């Protein structure tokens with residue numbers, strides 16, 4: 001395929017003229033393609049009009065392989081005429097200091113370094129296949145809509161915002177784009193490590209699902225968009241409702257309510273009659289947000305059990321009777337009184 005015949009459709013809505021945009025370049029296929037596509041789009045007559053730069057983070061892991069990644073990105077940027085910031089971080093030290101796992105420590109250090117750069121936006125090269133994997137992994141872990149929202153196309157922050165202009169582009173398109181230009185990239189050896197869940201989802205699970213529906217990646221990515229909008233809607237709707245519905249603390253003899261002063265303990269209550277007046281979708285959200293306010297994230301199963309305790313639907317082994325009680329994970333206890341669901345957490 002001749003150079004230039006295949007383009008990568010960058011999400012133009014995320015790119016604003018005059019802004020300083022820094023591409024986070026690992027040297028892998030995705031970020032190499034993103035940088036190249038941005039350089040090309042900026043050079044076209046209808047230019048993006050952005051001030052382009054790049055950054056590469058050396059995580060202090062993978063020895064010579066990481067040194068070669070850095071050298072690759074340095075040469076790429078030199079050839080493209082893009083100013084590059086190289087950052088060295090010490091992931092093993094972070095793991096020891098903060099007790100974080102390897103991936104988490106590397107990611108946190110990377111984002112901290114990138115967000116500290118004097119630019120308006122950091123562009124990462126997450127693409128549609130990454131999104132599909134993320135949504136599937138969240139689903140497997142039992143996520144609700146907030147988790148199913150997956151990777152956000154844009155994240156506002158105090159410093160530069162994070163943008164993902166390739167989030168609607170398939171991995172195959174990225175590879176075609178690079179091959180059409182004869183552009184090499186670096187392969188990360190950990191991408192083949194099947195002890196990592198993401199790699200098993202990518203190499204084992206998704207290929208099977210594609211046999212049932214070849215469009216599964218796009219469907220999962222579409223689900224992320226829907227879930228993100230649903231979440232935003234509820235984030236808007238819930239606060240005033242929670243102020244009306246959630247009674248803080250516990251009722252005390254003689255009237256009124258008292259919040260516990262014991263360290264690590266928190267409680268609230270929901271009036272059952274008021275819950276009854278809500279549509280089921282809203283009721284579930286209110287319950288979930290009330291418990292979230294106590295620092296606990298309910299699973300789907302826990303939510304169903306608590307609703308059954310309050311008399312909304314059934315759950316095997318749960319009695320919807322006054323005086324019944326549930327003991328859940330992480331010190332969460334829910335008790336049904338005559339009028340209320342009383343929720344407390346000892347943690």
Ligand SMILES: Nc1ncnc2c1ncn2[C@@H]1O[C@H](COP(=O)(O)OP(=O)(O)OP(=O)(O)O)[C@@H](O)[C@H]1O
Pocket residue numbers: 023024025026030031055056057058059107110123124125126
């Ligand atoms: N060493 C690096 N230096 C600069 N940017 C990087 C580096 N590693 C990853 N990135 C950027 O982050 C994007 C995602 O990388 P990758 O998929 O490896 O990370 P992840 O941990 O799966 O995702 P996340 O960035 O959401 O934590 C890359 O496309 C690239 O833009």
